[in-house]
Amino acid sequence: MEPINDNLLIRYLLRETNATEDASVSAWLKSDPSHEKRYAALSWVWEESKRIPEKEIPDTEMAWERFKAKREAPKALPLQVGMGWTSTWVKIAASIVLLVTFTWIGTLFLPHGGRAYFTEVSLVSGDTVRTERLLDGSTIILNKNTTLSYFQPLFSNQRLVQFRSGEAFFEVAHDGERPFVVEAAEFSVRVLGTSFHVKAGTITQKVILEKGSVAIASAASTITLSPGEMAILDQKTQTIQKSGLSNTLYRYYVSNQFVADSLPLAELVQALSEAYGVVISIRSSVLQSTPISTTLSYGSLEENLTVIQETLQVRISKEGEQIVIY
Numbered sequence: 360m361e362p363i364n365d366n367l368l369i370r371y372l373l374r375e376t377n378a379t380e381d382a383s384v385s386a387w388l389k390s391d392p393s394h395e396k397r398y399a400a401l402s403w404v405w406e407e408s409k410r411i412p413e414k415e416i417p418d419t420e421m422a423w424e425r426f427k428a429k430r431e432a433p434k435a436l437p438l439q440v441g442m443g444w445t446s447t448w449v450k451i452a453a454s455i456v457l458l459v460t461f462t463w464i465g466t467l468f469l470p471h472g473g474r475a476y477f478t479e480v481s482l483v484s485g486d487t488v489r490t491e492r493l494l495d496g497s498t499i500i501l502n503k504n505t506t507l508s509y510f511q512p513l514f515s516n517q518r519l520v521q522f523r524s525g526e527a528f529f530e531v532a533h534d535g536e537r538p539f540v541v542e543a544a545e546f547s548v549r550v551l552g553t554s555f556h557v558k559a560g561t562i563t564q565k566v567i568l569e570k571g572s573v574a575i576a577s578a579a580s581t582i583t584l585s586p587g588e589m590a591i592l593d594q595k596t597q598t599i600q601k602s603g604l605s606n607t608l609y610r611y612y613v614s615n616q617f618v619a620d621s622l623p624l625a626e627l628v629q630a631l632s633e634a635y636g637v638v639i640s641i642r643s644s645v646l647q648s649t650p651i652s653t654t655l656s657y658g659s660l661e662e663n664l665t666v667i668q669e670t671l672q673v674r675i676s677k678e679g680e681q682i683v684i685y
Contacts, residue, residue, distance in 0.1 A: 363387045363394075364495050364534040368401055369514075396468040470494055476513040482506070484525065488612045493518075496532035497539065501525065502612040526558035528613045531571075546577040546592050546599070555584075556609050564592040567609055575599055606630075617655040617663070623648045624671065628684065635660045642685035646673065 363384060370376050371384045388394050470492045471480045482491055484501035491499045494511045495518055501507070505525025511518050516536055520529075522543040531539045533552025541548040543559040546566075553571025558564065566575055568584040575582055575590050579597035584590055591600050608630035611617050617634075619627045625647040632639045634657065641647045653670055655663040664682065668675050675684050 364532050364537070366534055366536055368398060372402055393468075399468070475509055475511045479508040479510045479521065481508045495534065495537070495539075498530040500528040500530075500613050502527060522557060522559050524559060526556065526560075526609075526612075528554070528556050528610070530554050545594065545597065546575055549574045549576070558609075564594065566590045567604065611657050615657045617657065619651050619653050619655075621650045621652050624651050624667075624684075627651060627653075627667075631655075631660065631663065638681035640681055640683055642683060646671075646684065 367376070367380060367384065371380065376384065388398055469476075471494075473494065474480050475494050482489070482499070482501060482505075484503055484505045486503055488503060489501045489505075491501065493499065493509060497518075499507070499509075499520075502525055505527055506523040507520055507525075507527065508523070509518075509520045516538075518534070518537050518539040520539075520541045522541050529539075529541070529550075531550050531552050531554070535551055539550045539552075541550075541557060543557070543564065545559075545564060548555070548557065548566055550571060550573045553573055554569040555571070555573055556567040556569070558566075566573065566584065567589045568586055570586050573584050575584065577592055577597045577599050580599050582590060582599050582601055584601065587604055589602055589604055591602070592598075593600060606619070606622050606626055608617055608619070608622075608626065611630060611634055617627065617630055625641060628639045628641060631637075637660070649671060651667070651670060653666060655666060664675050667673070667684070673684055675682065677683070
């Protein structure tokens with residue numbers, strides 16, 4: 360089932376959707392209990408936010424920090440009657456209570472406690488592959504040793520990811536009114552709804568598109584990718600080169616498999632080297648171009664090398680810090 364974005368949910372709340380959209384939202388709500396919780400939280404926020412005068416809405420990021428401190432502090436004693444509160448103070452107090460209550464609801468039901476509505480949320484995968492759901496319904500799969508952050512301000516047209524390092528696969532929920540932008544150190548990717556892979560390292564920076572369409576911009580050029588195409592940034596000239604894909608080995612951390620279908624052994628070995636962080640070399644030029652068809656699990660490197668050895672009847676040994684196939 361296709362993800363439902365906040366814009367459609369808000370129009371559904373306001374009864375501005377057509378019959379087809381009503382059916383789509385209704386089916387989405389019934390498909391998963393978490394969808395009903397997300398809709399209930401968004402509905403509450405939408406209705407209650409209209410009751411607060413704009414000039415009295417506090418700074419959201421500061422409010423979030425105050426709320427965390429408030430949540431950890433002992434409960435305050437009840438206020439004594441007869442303190443003579445003015446109407447203005449009552450409104451300010453009500454605004455603060457409303458914001459705190461919304462934050463509490465977000466903590467319970469929304470991805471990352473709804474914090475990305477107010478400030479950047481940092482995501483770090485460490486030594487494991489990590490799957491993260493975003494507030495707009497998009498999904499990011501972070502490969503090991505990947506760092507990024509995202510920010511999706513409440514009721515705005517901004518969906519922003521700051522890509523620090525590593526590689527990740529994005530499944531972006533379609534929203535024609537809110538472009539999804541991934542910004543890396545030397546390039547940016549702009550999409551509306553699509554699936555793509557991003558790698559931003561010190562040596563290689565590339566984007567691979569699976570479906571949809573993306574625009575990629577660097578300091579020197581801008582290109583558009585179609586499904587099955589790859590863009591690689593030349594770090595010296597800052598130009599972007601576009602080419603077709605010869606394999607789908609980049610998806611190993613998404614599918615947990617290395618799938619080789621009559622691929623040259625050199626391409627499979629390169630993927631294994633990058634995935635496991637080891638140097639694997641092939642001594643024979645003939646062997647480098649030898650085709651191999653196999654599916655390896657993203658598990659033990661030793662077991663995968665054994666499969667290669669038995670499939671192609673080759674020898675594999677460890678020489679110092681590298682593995683040699685000959």
